[in-house]
Amino acid sequence: MKSHQDTPTEAQAPTVVFVRMLNAILRRGVVQTVERIPNTLVHAGCFAEYRQLSGMQRTTIDLLVTDAFGAEAFLDRLDRQRCSIPKRTLLVAIGKPPLIMHHYRHGPACGWVDLDQPSERIESALMKSVTCDHGRDFRCQGCFIRRPESALEQHLSPKELAIFAMISEGIGPDEIANKLGVSTKTIETHRARIKNKLGLRNRQDLVVAAVAWRLGLFEKTTHLISMLREGDDASDVRANADLTAIGS
Known part of the structure; x- marks a missing residue:
């Protein structure tokens, strides 16, 4: 008879990570970093490799690490081709965070990694994202790489926030309606x-x-308009707003 200590326990399923990055050197570095994380399976490639993995091999992708540029189009293509959508998405970019990419219709990204940061910080961010329990609403509440919610984001529903983000990018009502598959009246x-x-x-x-939110120029929505009229940043925001208003 085997003792209790000898009884095998159910092994935890590995976290499956798919890396979609066009720059081969950066992709290799990310893959090597993720490979060092225990209980992790990492794959790399583009659409064909993802479809092969998630479709024919029926593998669930826990985390997609992807270039911010083209990420939304990539996920849209997965949706059109009826491929499984990754449970969560981590964006990689250089410099400023890709704000609007936190609100695409497939669910908010759990965070982003600035490739201009020191390698130790990048490795720490990847570790946190791979091992994070993203919870019930796609968001890593305890993850330091995630952009914190502002008061504005707490006021709006996810759909309203997605529309607000598109307004900040100069997208007009007709195009927003087309992207979301609803009427302009809606x-x-x-x-x-x-x-x-x-x-x-x-x-x-x-x-x-919307433009002020995109530029990160306010924290509390209730102070927004007075800040824009009286603060030092008002002229910059108005200039951006004038350009954005053309499409809104």
């Missing part, structure tokens, strides 16, 4: 709700608020 209704929730008076206030 988008206008959401825009009205956003203005009401944020205490914005008109279309121009909405555009200015």
Whole structure:
């Protein structure tokens, strides 16, 4: 008879990571870093390799590590081809965080890694993302690489926030409706709700608020408009808002 200590326990399934990065040198570095994380299986490639892995081999991708550029189009293609969507997505970029990429319709990215940071910080970020329990709502609440929620994000629903993010990029109602597969009238209704929730008076206030959020120029929504009119950053925000308003 085997003792309790000899009884095998069910092994924890490995975390499956897929790396989609166009730069071969950077991709190799990320793959090598992830390979050093215990109980992790890492694959690399583009769409064909992902489809082969998730489709024919029926492998669930726990984490997609991808270039921020083209990530949304990549996920859209997976959706169109009926490939399984990764449980969570970590974006890699150089410099500024890809803000709008936190709000694509496949769920928010769990974070992003700035490749300009020291290698130790990049490795730590990858470790946290690979081993993170992303929870019920796709977000890594305890992960330091995740952009913290502002008061604005706490006021808006995920769909409203996605629309607000697209407004910040100069995308107009018709194009937003096309991206989300709804009518323009529905988008206008959401825009009205956003203005009401944020205490914005008109279309121009909405555009200015969206651009200010994208530029990271405010923390509390209630102080937004007065800050833009009186603060030192007002001219920069207005200039960006004037350009963005063309498409909104």
